[in-house]
Structures are given as C-alpha cells and as structure tokens.
Amino acid sequence: MADGQGDKPMEADVKMHKPPQLGLKLVHLDLKGAPPKISYLREIFPLFADLGADGILLEYEDMFPYEGKLQVLKSPNAYSPSDIKDLMVLAKTLKFEIIPLVQTFGHMEFVLKHEAFAHLREVKAFPNTLNPHKEESMELVKSMIDQIMAIHNNIKWIHIGSDEVYYLGEGEESKQLIEQGQTNKNSLFTSHVKAVASYIIATHSNVKPIIWDDMLRNISADKLKESMLDQLVEPMIWVYNADLDVNKMLLQIQKYQGMGFSQIWFASAFKGATGAAQCLTSISYHLANHLQWLNVAETLPRNSIHLQGIALTGWQRYDHFSVLCELLPVGIPSLAVCLQTLRHGVFSLKEEEYVKRSLGCKSLRIDFPRYIRGWFSNYHRKRKYVHPGIIQNFEGEVRSVYALWEAAISKLRTAMERIYYPDTVEEWIEEHVNPALTRLQCLVHDMDEALASIDIK
Structure with missing residues (x-):
C-alpha cells in the first residue's frame, strides 16, 4: 500500500520507551458512503481486535433501520435490526465497546434533504443544519436517539456529533433573536446541545453523550462554563494533520479543563482526511498524526483531566453529498500501522513486521514513477x-x-x-x-x- 513517500522507510523517527495510557482505541466506521456489507464487517472486526482496537465508533447516518415517521431516512441498503444485533454479539465476544454516532445538529443532510423534514432547516436553501428553534426539530432528534438506543442497549456512550454546524444563526428566526440581543451564535449552539444531552441523560442515566469539540473552540471560557456543558457531555478533540501542534493542543486541553471538563477524548485519522476525492491512503501522513497524538497524551496532566480514549476516524465522504474518498479496504494498512503505533508508542521494524504478517502483505510502500x-x-x-x-x-x-x-x-x-x-x-x-x-x-x-x-x- 502507498505511503506516498517513495523510498522513505516506514520506521518512524519518533520513539517512546513506554506508550502513554490512551484509554479506549476506537475504530471509526463512517457509513455515509460505501457502507460495507455486514458479512465483511464480521471478517474485519477480529482483525481490528488483533491489531489493538478496543471498540467501534459506528456512524450510521442512513444505514440505520429507522422506522415509522423516520423510515424515509434509511438507505435501501440499510442494515436490518438483526444485522446490528449480530454485530453487537460479535463485539461482545471481542470485548469491544460500541459507541453509536448520530448527528443531531450539523451534518444533518441525510435527514434535511427529504421533503418531509426540509422545513426544519436553519437556512431554507441548505440541508446542513437543523433549526434549533422549532419544537419539531427536538422531537425529530429524540426519535432518532430513541430508535438507536432501543437496539444499542447496555452502551456507556453515545456520540451526538454537533460538529461543523454551518449557517447557524443565519436562519430568519435566529437573525431576529440575535438582532434583538436575545441570543448569539454560541448560545444557540450550547442551548441545543444541552437540550439533546439532557434528554439522553434523563432517559438513559448510564449513558454519557460525546460531542465533537470544534464548535467549542471559539467560545469564551466564561460562556462555556456558564453553559454547564461540562456536566452533560464529553468533548472529542479532533485534529487530523500530520503536523499537529502539540503545545497548542495542550493549551486547548487546559482551556477545557479550566471550564470544568474532567473527561475528554482524542480523535485522529487513519484515512479520509487528505482530500475529498483521495484514492490511496498516505500511511506516513497518518502515522505522523498518531505520533503527535502520542506526544500530547504523554504530557497530559493526568491529575486534573482523564483521557477516555482515542477514535481513529476513517471518513468515507466529507459530507453526505461529496464523492467517495479512500475505501475502507484501501485504508486498512494505514489503520493497522496507526493502531500498532498507539499500542506500542512507536512504529519500528518490529511493528511493521507484525502488520505485514497480520495483513498478509509483503510491503507497506509503493514507489511512484517520476x-x-x-x-x-x-x-x-x-x-x-x-x-x-x-x-x-x-x-x-x-x-x-x-x-x-x-x-x-x-x-x-x-x-x-x-x-x-x-x-x-x-x-x-x-x-x-x-x-x-x-x-x-x-x-x-x-x-x-x-x-x-x-x-x-
């Protein structure tokens, strides 16, 4: 498989004698594009476990078997309830944590593209973001959560998305309230997330909501503390760059810690983060990203904040309407390298040999003709x-x-x-x-x- 670096050896320059404690290592499966058949997932889940994974972050989107008024949301190829239950049995055998992910604010294209729900858009022309003012919007989210939770019993976390809430504050209702000084964009965000998270905790007291952290980054410490989100959700901090700035990230974590958050997650990427139409996965790029996350974890102040785990994201589309990027089988060598790196704190010849044996391949490099x-x-x-x-x-x-x-x-x-x-x-x-x-x-x-x-x- 390609690492995009010609003759550069796979062995990483950065080495650690002892890997830092990372918590759960979750493989993210993005099903909004090229969803694998259940038979294939049954094949690769044991491989993930062998490579060092502890669970799956399962982003269903339109592959969940929604029923009733939500039936229009599901793809013709959507998994059946029995399919999902079979996966849950396999996950239990492998001692995997399964964390379902359902978008509840931004990236709602798979819902808001349908005529039945188009009136719930924040901006009429764009299906990205849910209108947080309509009571029906909240009822929609509750119904989605209820159906997912009905199949996923005995889970500890549910991921409620909430990233890239584009056009928030640009709808007519929002603009009127903002002009009247009754709210602002940040308050609109925190209020809706609080409502969603509060509903989950009220109906499933043993389940903790997780959210992507990007919308929190520009909210002032005082306003975020005032929102009391720290008592309701756990932020998943995502950065996919190979040159992740460790010092900047530590400052961001310190900010969250100061706002009251005591539990956090990291999110790296093993594929799907180097171009919307990317075909081949650059192993070296994603390896560098994971080595930087190891550096962050190594210097994390453990006495004040707890790292729950890291999700290795594998995006299949940048959004519901974009083209496919690298397919999952193409990205598995990168996933294997990244998981082994997180497990051992280093990617040396020993880890490379293990990956090659596990995948049954002779090389992890490819040379491109110049x-x-x-x-x-x-x-x-x-x-x-x-x-x-x-x-x-x-x-x-x-x-x-x-x-x-x-x-x-x-x-x-x-x-x-x-x-x-x-x-x-x-x-x-x-x-x-x-x-x-x-x-x-x-x-x-x-x-x-x-x-x-x-x-x-």
Whole structure:
C-alpha cells in the first residue's frame, strides 16, 4: 500500500520507551458512503481486535433501520435490526465497546434533504443544519436517539456529533433573536446541545453523550462554563494533520479543563482526511498524526483531566453529498500501522513486521514513477517533444500496468461486490477506475505515437 513517500522507510523517527495510557482505541466506521456489507464487517472486526482496537465508533447516518415517521431516512441498503444485533454479539465476544454516532445538529443532510423534514432547516436553501428553534426539530432528534438506543442497549456512550454546524444563526428566526440581543451564535449552539444531552441523560442515566469539540473552540471560557456543558457531555478533540501542534493542543486541553471538563477524548485519522476525492491512503501522513497524538497524551496532566480514549476516524465522504474518498479496504494498512503505533508508542521494524504478517502483505510502500511527469508530461506529449532514451525507462512498466488494469477490472468488480452494495461499486468504478483506465489508454497511445515518430526520424 502507498505511503506516498517513495523510498522513505516506514520506521518512524519518533520513539517512546513506554506508550502513554490512551484509554479506549476506537475504530471509526463512517457509513455515509460505501457502507460495507455486514458479512465483511464480521471478517474485519477480529482483525481490528488483533491489531489493538478496543471498540467501534459506528456512524450510521442512513444505514440505520429507522422506522415509522423516520423510515424515509434509511438507505435501501440499510442494515436490518438483526444485522446490528449480530454485530453487537460479535463485539461482545471481542470485548469491544460500541459507541453509536448520530448527528443531531450539523451534518444533518441525510435527514434535511427529504421533503418531509426540509422545513426544519436553519437556512431554507441548505440541508446542513437543523433549526434549533422549532419544537419539531427536538422531537425529530429524540426519535432518532430513541430508535438507536432501543437496539444499542447496555452502551456507556453515545456520540451526538454537533460538529461543523454551518449557517447557524443565519436562519430568519435566529437573525431576529440575535438582532434583538436575545441570543448569539454560541448560545444557540450550547442551548441545543444541552437540550439533546439532557434528554439522553434523563432517559438513559448510564449513558454519557460525546460531542465533537470544534464548535467549542471559539467560545469564551466564561460562556462555556456558564453553559454547564461540562456536566452533560464529553468533548472529542479532533485534529487530523500530520503536523499537529502539540503545545497548542495542550493549551486547548487546559482551556477545557479550566471550564470544568474532567473527561475528554482524542480523535485522529487513519484515512479520509487528505482530500475529498483521495484514492490511496498516505500511511506516513497518518502515522505522523498518531505520533503527535502520542506526544500530547504523554504530557497530559493526568491529575486534573482523564483521557477516555482515542477514535481513529476513517471518513468515507466529507459530507453526505461529496464523492467517495479512500475505501475502507484501501485504508486498512494505514489503520493497522496507526493502531500498532498507539499500542506500542512507536512504529519500528518490529511493528511493521507484525502488520505485514497480520495483513498478509509483503510491503507497506509503493514507489511512484517520476520519469513520466518529468519527461513525458501532457505538454511533451501534445507537442511530440520527447527524448527517445527516456521512454525506455518507463515503457515496460506502463505496458505492464495497462495489461494488469485490463485484466483486473472484472476481478475488482467481483471483489468489491463481495464487500459493498451495487451502488457503491458503480460509483467507485465510474469515479475512479474508468477515468484512470482512460488516462492509461491515452498514455499508451501517446507513447506508441511518440515511438513511431522517433522510428520515422
């Protein structure tokens, strides 16, 4: 699999003698795109456990089997209640924590795109954000939570999303109240989250709500403390960058601690964070992100704040309407590297060998040809301006890759159909396979023309 760094060795530069205590290590499954079949999840859950995972953060979106008035929300391929119960049995066998994630404020596209719920949008034209003023909005959220909790009994946490609440405060009702000085954007956010979290605690006293932390970051310490959210939710602090700023993160954690939060979570990324249409997962990028989180955890003031765990996110779409990014099977080598890094506090040759044995692969690297970009670019090909000796450096590889692609497409479709539903297979092949095959065909054609031109001269 690709680490995007050519010949750079996989062994990490940063090493720790003893891994810090991270709490639960959760693998995030984003089902709003390319949801795997239950049969595939049954195969890979034991692999996750073997690699060091302690549980699953399960973001259903439209794959949950909603019923009654909410039935319109579910995908035609939605899992059945018995499917989910089977997964819960498997999770228990593996001693996994299962934490369901349901969006309750922002990223509500899968709900608000439907005509039946479009009137609950904060801004009429955009299906992103729920209108926090309408009583029906809260009833909708309660119904979603009730149905999810009915299947997920005996859980300790539920994640209620609440990230990237775009356009909040821009709806007509919100603007009127803001202009009258009765509220502001931050108060709108905290009030709604409090209402959702309070409902969960009132109806399921043993379950604690988790929220993404990005909307909290710009709220002043006084206002956040005044909201009393620290008594209701646990923030999950997410940063996916390879160059995560450890000192800045520690200051953010200190801010939360000063606001009264005593329990926090981290969120890294093993895939789905380097481009909305990314096809291959950069292992080295995500490894760097996890090493930085280890540095944060190592310096965390343990006497004043408790780290509940870290969620390794694997985004499948940036939002409900965006294209697919790296598929889960493509991201599993990165996940394996990241989990082993968190387990041992280092990623050395020993951990690399373990990952390769677990996945049954010989290498975690791939080298990308550089001659094509440097001497056979679109500019060169269009003008037939080609150095005859250069083509020899890549002709054999290009023809080999083209032959492999032609032979592999039917096999790829068959393999994908074992894991995914037909709509995912068609989307991926149309979006990523066919364009790449066309580019390869053009490359071979231009190479043949260039060689013919050279022979003539």
